[in-house]
Amino acid sequence: MGTTQKRRDYMGFAFRQSVPVMLGYIFLGIAFGLLLQNAGYNFIWAFFASLIIYAGSMEFVLVNLLATGAGLLYTALMTFFINGRHIFYGLSFVEKYKKMGRAYPYMVFSLTDETYSVLCGTKVPEGMDENKVFFWISLLDQSYWVFGSVLGALAGSYIPFDSTGIDFSMTALFVVIAVEQWQESKSHFPALLGAVCGVLWLLFLGPDEFLLPTLCTCVIILILARGRLLPNAEKERG
Amino acid sequence: MPISVGQSIAIIAVTALCTVLLRALPFLVFGGKKEVPAVVSDLGILLPSSIMAVLVVYCLRNVDFAAAGHFLPELLSCLAVVGLHVWKKNILLSIGLGTVCYMVLVQAVFV
Numbered sequence: 001m002g003t004t005q006k007r008r009d010y011m012g013f014a015f016r017q018s019v020p021v022m023l024g025y026i027f028l029g030i031a032f033g034l035l036l037q038n039a040g041y042n043f044i045w046a047f048f049a050s051l052i053i054y055a056g057s058m059e060f061v062l063v064n065l066l067a068t069g070a071g072l073l074y075t076a077l078m079t080f081f082i083n084g085r086h087i088f089y090g091l092s093f094v095e096k097y098k099k100m101g102r103a104y105p106y107m108v109f110s111l112t113d114e115t116y117s118v119l120c121g122t123k124v125p126e127g128m129d130e131n132k133v134f135f136w137i138s139l140l141d142q143s144y145w146v147f148g149s150v151l152g153a154l155a156g157s158y159i160p161f162d163s164t165g166i167d168f169s170m171t172a173l174f175v176v177i178a179v180e181q182w183q184e185s186k187s188h189f190p191a192l193l194g195a196v197c198g199v200l201w202l203l204f205l206g207p208d209e210f211l212l213p214t215l216c217t218c219v220i221i222l223i224l225a226r227g228r229l230l231p232n233a234e235k236e237r238g
Numbered sequence: 239m240p241i242s243v244g245q246s247i248a249i250i251a252v253t254a255l256c257t258v259l260l261r262a263l264p265f266l267v268f269g270g271k272k273e274v275p276a277v278v279s280d281l282g283i284l285l286p287s288s289i290m291a292v293l294v295v296y297c298l299r300n301v302d303f304a305a306a307g308h309f310l311p312e313l314l315s316c317l318a319v320v321g322l323h324v325w326k327k328n329i330l331l332s333i334g335l336g337t338v339c340y341m342v343l344v345q346a347v348f349v
Contacts, residue, residue: 020333039239040239066239066246066249066250072249075249075256076256079256080260083257087264088285090262090265095274095282108261116289164344165311165337168315168340170297171297172315174290174293174294175319175320176319179319179320179323190284190285194295197292198294202295214292223277226280
């Protein structure tokens with residue numbers, strides 16, 4: 001098998017894995033590009049913003065920061081607050097990514113909610129290099145986002161149908177991965193822990209502030225309980 | 239553009255820098271060592287299931303049980319996604335039909 005053919009196989013498999021993200025990213029990207037355009041920033045801005053920031057929800061906030069001429073300290077604080085959850089994604093991929101060689105920095109950079117979820121749900125077929133598959137999925141995901149942003153800035157107001165609600169595809173993606181994890185794991189404790197902590201902190205702190213305390217609580221409890229959970233988890237991994 | 243080009247670039251750069259810093263933090267702290275601490279590798283196994291459940295809650299954080307139109311589309315569509323996925327085990331089908339279901343509900347049923 002030639003190298004070109006092999007690369008095509010990898011891209012094909014990665015593409016199929018990334019299709020769920022494609023839908024959501026292109027349409028969310030369009031929405032972002034359109035907002036940015038309306039705030040007075042054309043497609044070149046949309047391209048570079050999505051290329052170097054690449055964090056969906058944060059980029060929507062960015063439009064406000066730009067429109068109001070926010071201070072840099074305030075910008076930094078908002079970013080830490082909104083994207084703080086990303087720390088926890090890396091935490092579950094440290095061991096894997098550090099062995100990825102040249103792709104390592106990009107893998108760390110491109111670890112969004114959606115890419116994280118798809119990678120968690122990807123089962124690489126026999127004979128394929130998991131690292132390569134992960135890299136292509138990450139790269140494809142970002143290209144959807146950048147493409148959508150530019151498209152939105154250029155032509156977002158010409159979308160011929162009502163796309164209200166299409167952002168539910170991201171919710172659906174998380175639900176699907178959660179279902180798969182549920183079916184594959186012998187211990188449902190981590191999933192239940194996440195759901196219960198999430199709902200409790202949501203009721204307690206409200207929708208804007210519950211996320212970070214929830215993730216911290218989960219990490220602390222999982223660390224405390226790992227001795228009991230690990231025998232199960234070990235078997236799952238092997 | 240209400241502010242200068244330079245100021246705009248500065249805001250975008252700071253946002254980008256802070257985002258990268260957050261994503262890189264666990265790798266900066268634990269990635270350099272030869273052996274990743276057992277706690278971290280254990281979390282690598284246990285945490286994804288928790289995070290996915292939290293992300294689902296996060297996506298549904300704005301549902302409002304006071305009005306049918308503000309929680310039924312989410313609830314029904316999520317049930318559809320779960321049902322489809324348990325039944326057919328096809329990611330695209332579950333996400334595609336679930337999303338169409340939600341769009342129909344918010345655009346045509348609960349307006």
